[in-house]
Amino acid sequence: MSEQLKVPTMQEAMAEGRQPDYLFWVGSAGAFDDRAKKITKAFVKLLNKANVDFAVLGIEESDSGDAAKRAGNEFLFQMQAMTNIEVMNMYQVKKIITTDPHDFNTLKNEYPGLGGNYEVYHHTQFLKQLISEGRIKVKESEFKGKNVTFHDPCYLGRANDVFEAPRALIETLGVNFKEMKRSQRTSLCCGAGGAQMFKEPEKGDKDINVLRTEDALETNPEVIITACPFCNTMMTDGVKAKEKEDNIQVMDIAELIADAED
Amino acid sequence: MSFIPNILFALALIAGVGFFAKNVKKLMRNIKLGQDVDVSDKKSERWRNMAMIALGQSKMVKRPIAGFLHVIVYVGFIIINIEVLEIIIDGLFGTHRIFSSIGSLYGVLIGSFEILAVLVLVSVIVFWIRRNIIKIKRFWKSEMTAWPKNDANYILYFEMVLMTLFLVMNATDIPFQNMDSGNVISQFIAPWFSSLPETTLHIIERSAWWLHILGILVFLNYLYYSKHLHILLAFPNTYYGSVKPKGQFSNLESVTKEVKMMMDPNVDPFAAPPEGAENAVPAKFGASDVQDLNWVQLLNAYTCTECGRCTSECPANLTGKKLSPRKIMMDTRDRLEEVGKNIDANNGEFKEDGKQLLDDYITREELWACTSCNACVEACPVSIDPLSIIMDMRRYLVMEQSAAPVELNNMMTNIENNGAPWPYNQMDRLNWKNE
DSSP states (O other): OOSOOOOOBHHHHHHTTOOOSEEEEOHHHHHHOHHHHHHHHHHHHHHHHTTOOEEBOGGGOOOOSHHHHHHTOHHHHHHHHHHHHHHHHHTTOOEEEESOHHHHHIIIIISGGGTOOOEEEEHHHHHHHHHHTTSSOOOOOTTTTOEEEEOOOTTTTTTTOOOHHHHHHHHHTTOEEOOOSSOGGGOOOOSOTTTGGGSOOOSOSSOHHHHHHHHHHTTOOSEEEESSHHHHHHHHHHHHHTTOTTTOEEEEHHHHHHHHHO | OTTHHHHHHHHHHHHHHHHHHHHHHHHHHHHTTSBOOOOOSOHHHHHHHIIIIIISOTTGGGSHHHHHHHHHHHHHHHHHHHHHHHHHHHHHHTOSSGGGGGTHHHHHHHHHHHHHHHHHHHHHHHHHHHHHTSOOGGGGSTTSSHHHHHHHHHHHHHHHHHHHHHHHHHHTOHHHHHHTSSOTTHHHHHHHHTTSOHHHHHHHHHHHHHHHHHHHHHHHHHGGGSGGGHHHHHHHHHHHSOOSOTTOOOOOHHHHHHHHHHHOTTOOTTSOOOTTGGGSOOOOOSOSSGGGSBHHHHHHHHHOOOOOHHHHHOHHHHTTOSOOHHHHHHHHHHHHHHHHHHHHHTTTSOOOOSOOHHHHTBOHHHHHTOOOOOHHHHHOTTOOOHHHHHHHHHHIIIIITOOOOHHHHHHHHHHHHHSSSSSOOGGGTTGGGGO
16 A cells, blocks of 8 residues: 555544544554554545545544453443543544444444444445445456455344445455355354453363354355454464465455455 | 032142242242343334244244244144133033034134144154254253253153143044044044943043143143243243344443543542432442342243253354353353242241352353353344343453453453553554554
8 A cells, every 4th residue: 555545633623623524433453453454544545535534533542442341341341431432522423434343333332321422334334335326436356256255243243233234345346255154143253252352262172263264164265354353363363273374365345345446 | 429520620720820820929029039120112122022033933943943843832832722721611610622512613623733733743752853862962062961951851741741632632532523523633543442432432531631631730830940931931031132232232320320420520539428328239240149130131041941052153162162151041040049949948038048140150261251242142032141141240250359361351451551452552543554
């Protein structure tokens, strides 16, 4: 990505007297995790391309508190939520887009009860809208004709019934898409949810991400598509555990669209 | 003396229904031991859920074989119970097949009952084979030994016997066979008894009739001690089940109050508590025992029929971890029963017994293995939510005991100190832009 990304902050917009249409909620993973940062940038590239009027909170954003809540620390979650809500309400945020299904879920469902009422979109929903409005045109993709499968993030799919948007995006790519046996409502977790991302798994006979990668391998994919930074990490590790990293890529849907867009 | 059977019948009926009513009261008392929870919202959606999921079996048929067989047994159960109404009237007033006076419709009714009875019998036998011969994995998990295993089979035997008695009763009923209307199945069973004298036939018919209705009364009373309660509780349970997106977890109100106070610059932390506040019991965060759960969660526990669809979809369980969402529900019910018995034994007061749901029933290892993926919630055919219990117990571990795994404590300390689960500086949060 050679071109310069335009990433205005809410603070800058306010100083210029502007009220951006959307807040892009980057999230902790999107801001700090090396793999997730690439997804963040791919998505911003698309936002720039489509001339979306957005801004980020930048250093004024703090962790959503999602992982703390699922770990059982309701105090820390509500502290984080209320701090973030205070900032977002100060900027009169109305609409939020995020690439993280966990933050999507908590912002959309759990922040309203604490005074944060926003229209929240996952990036797959938003990209689908941009494409249908013709603001992004998907052209030749280097992935055209490749075998791909899609791993439903629990907090996007089962938790919030978003199944169709990512699939609609995949369809625009001209790829050879095959569902895993466990998909959509009965999709299997990658193993990262419920704060598992941050701890060693309990004793068992297998790691969850390996089991899920085996599900994916059954479809004989060249690319495993995800829509969540944590799923991406887990599936990438799973592919490595299966020693398939030379043949199989794990990519976010935003990266594939960004790649096909030029 | 011809009224003696009627009196005996009335007594059996009163005893059977009375004892059941007593247990229902106990059941409701136990469920009410749970915390209050507001379920007054979205009434029409709740009715719809009950109609679709409980009445319409919409989740059952997600697994077509078990679902199809279950629908047969379920429809059979409901429809054949019309026959029970006739049996009760006959039993009380000494009539014989009182409804037969309605004419040809009676034949149609009994005929369909007979067909259903055979279908139920076949389904129940297939269920038994799936459980005991094919040994489908979810019926053989570690929590499915001893009582839970036997309970499941007893229910199947009960249903086999009841259906057989119903058919034998019809087959040996000479006036009914002579009517030759509605004996669709029993006409083929009748020849097996044809060599017997009429008096013997009558005795068999009467015995089958009595055993059938007594069996039903016994089965009714077996429910409370069995996982089979779901045939009743599935209805309220699907009504009171969550109508929120699955990803939405409750925000603890008691925490909200404290956090708001902490964040409000106008609050004087040293101010005297407001009038009456001294008497307020400080809220316990999360759940360590059944009384800390809300009553819908306790209703969930009584509704669980231990089918294990949740456990068979649980990523932790699939990868050999100890967590089984079904066990969470079974443990909750077992502990609730224990608490209930404790209350009965101590004149209506719970006497501290040194036990609790946490550790004595559900281990921390199980709780920490959950990925909160909602697969169990999705899988449940009757809207049970094991995940909410797991989360409430985690809340207790973290907020009351600071007993999270050490890596999670690190993660939470990071969030507290620098607003991210990893030790990165908040000031670097936009650095990705220029990297």
